Amino acid sequence: MKLTRFNAQHRKLGAKMIEFCGWDMPVEYKGLIEEHLACRHAAGLFDVSHMGEIHVTGKDALAFVQHISPNDAARLSPGQVQYTGLLTSKGTYVDDMLVYCVHPEFYLLVVNAANTDKDFAYVVSQKGAYAVHLDNASDRYSQLALQGRQAIPILQPLTDVKLAPMHSFTFAFGKVAGKECIVSRTGYTGEDGFEIYTLDQDPGILWDAIMEKGTPLGLQPVGLGARDTLRLESKLPLYGNDIDDTTTPLECDFAWIVKFKKGDFLGRDVLVRQKEQGLTRKLVGFELRDKGIARPHYPVFVDGKPAGQVASGTYSPLFKKSIGLVYLPIAKTVLGTEFEIGIRDKKVKAAVVPTPFYKRNY
Amino acid sequence: MYPQNYYFTKDHEWVAVDGDKATVGISDFAQKQLGDVVYVELPEIGKHLDVHQTVGTIESVKAVSEVFSPVSGEVIETNAALNNAPETINQDPHGKAWIIKLKMKNPGDLKALMKAADYEKFLEGLAH
Numbered sequence: 001m002k003l004t005r006f007n008a009q010h011r012k013l014g015a016k017m018i019e020f021c022g023w024d025m026p027v028e029y030k031g032l033i034e035e036h037l038a039c040r041h042a043a044g045l046f047d048v049s050h051m052g053e054i055h056v057t058g059k060d061a062l063a064f065v066q067h068i069s070p071n072d073a074a075r076l077s078p079g080q081v082q083y084t085g086l087l088t089s090k091g092t093y094v095d096d097m098l099v100y101c102v103h104p105e106f107y108l109l110v111v112n113a114a115n116t117d118k119d120f121a122y123v124v125s126q127k128g129a130y131a132v133h134l135d136n137a138s139d140r141y142s143q144l145a146l147q148g149r150q151a152i153p154i155l156q157p158l159t160d161v162k163l164a165p166m167h168s169f170t171f172a173f174g175k176v177a178g179k180e181c182i183v184s185r186t187g188y189t190g191e192d193g194f195e196i197y198t199l200d201q202d203p204g205i206l207w208d209a210i211m212e213k214g215t216p217l218g219l220q221p222v223g224l225g226a227r228d229t230l231r232l233e234s235k236l237p238l239y240g241n242d243i244d245d246t247t248t249p250l251e252c253d254f255a256w257i258v259k260f261k262k263g264d265f266l267g268r269d270v271l272v273r274q275k276e277q278g279l280t281r282k283l284v285g286f287e288l289r290d291k292g293i294a295r296p297h298y299p300v301f302v303d304g305k306p307a308g309q310v311a312s313g314t315y316s317p318l319f320k321k322s323i324g325l326v327y328l329p330i331a332k333t334v335l336g337t338e339f340e341i342g343i344r345d346k347k348v349k350a351a352v353v354p355t356p357f358y359k360r361n362y
Numbered sequence: 363m364y365p366q367n368y369y370f371t372k373d374h375e376w377v378a379v380d381g382d383k384a385t386v387g388i389s390d391f392a393q394k395q396l397g398d399v400v401y402v403e404l405p406e407i408g409k410h411l412d413v414h415q416t417v418g419t420i421e422s423v424k425a426v427s428e429v430f431s432p433v434s435g436e437v438i439e440t441n442a443a444l445n446n447a448p449e450t451i452n453q454d455p456h457g458k459a460w461i462i463k464l465k466m467k468n469p470g471d472l473k474a475l476m477k478a479a480d481y482e483k484f485l486e487g488l489a490h
Contacts, residue, residue: 027424031397031398031452032398032422032423033398225397229423291401292401293401293421293423314423317398317423320400344426
């Protein structure tokens with residue numbers, strides 16, 4: 001199993017550790033619900049070093065990124081980030097990812113831990129005649145996420161980067177706790193916050209310094225368990241559950257990442273056709289109307305007939321009910337539509353509700 | 363830390379015996395494995411249970427766990443308080459978070475169960 005460079009810190013805190021995508025990761029510390037609510041009400045600190053980082057450099061860096069991503073990377077100035085996907089020629093997902101523009105000949109792609117090797121192999125296979133150098137830098141990076149309304153008060157004393165003026169989806173190079181980092185105003189929780197990347201091979205002080213500054217302000221370390229409930233409340237997709245190589249960005253309600261006008265990209269013609277013909281299904285949010293928890297892969301029934309499976313489903317610690325995401329036939333995606341989810345030997349009532357389930361109010 | 367007069371199963375249920383009445387819950391080890399409990403499904407009063415028959419389910423945010431009856435008998439009481447306060451299972455698994463009370467059919471069922479010291483040894487074995 002691979003260890004992140006903060007493994008000792010998790011063990012010292014008595015974290016419950018699990019194996020995740022080949023990594024020894026903390027799933028919870030004090031408890032999932034407590035960690036989830038701490039992030040919503042104050043701040044949470046996440047070790048996300050297992051994520052993958054790919055460097056795309058060279059003369060054709062922009063052209064190459066434009067080819068593999070449906071979003072328009074030409075809009076990015078140095079210091080800007082955008083959310084997008086890595087698509088197959090069928091317009092379906094190899095992965096979702098962030099594209100960071102360091103400068104016009106250097107783009108940093110950040111991808112899911114579960115797909116890093118697959119994504120890098122895919123990106124390499126697309127190189128063709130593009131004058132680019134591709135580097136899987138994942139093992140050299142460590143990454144922390146600091147998320148919550150207290151993120152700026154906690155992080156500002158530790159860094160020379162001016163945090164408050166940073167727009168969402170921008171990043172800067174600077175020092176955090178004396179270590180050279182990328183500080184990006186991004187995250188996977190729906191809260192304000194920062195993701196901090198470093199190539200420093202001894203970054204433990206980053207965790208320690210943030211915990212020291214943050215604990216008096218209500219900061220708690222947060223594991224993978226609450227990471228999932230937080231992202232689902234904010235309707236952020238998870239590869240494998242909500243998006244995969246059978247779903248397109250149009251079907252999963254991320255049409256905005258597809259910029260048809262920017263030029264050609266992998267899967268463009270399929271997506272153009274899908275847009276013209278109209279969608280047959282769409283990813284929508286639901287909540288359970290009776291007691292129970294809907295979990296991934298539980299069977300779905302529409303008008304009493306089998307209609308697929310739950311994509312993502314959990315118990316929401318904030319709303320104290322079961323919420324999730326499901327692909328439904330287009331006619332059934334109207335808000336308020338009722339359907340049923342099979343939970344063990346019962347069929348439990350569910351209804352289509354607006355998303356995101358949670359939106360921050362600051 | 364495990365009550366000396368309780369019996370335990372390999373599935374981490376406990377039984378406390380009072381004459382022919384058996385009170386059943388899940389152990390501290392089990393509640394730690396589950397994480398924050400959010401729902402409990404209780405059986406009907408009057409239900410007859412065989413040894414290892416499903417009593418009900420306990421759901422945490424990230425897992426569902428079946429509770430198996432350690433002994434055979436008839437359900438005479440269920441802990442309805444758990445419906446409104448399922449987190450009691452995490453807070454007081456050996457006391458306030460009892461799940462059902464059974465009228466035992468066969469006290470001999472207890473012979474197959476572990477006493478506290480043996481259960482603690484069993485848990486140590488699991489850690490390796």
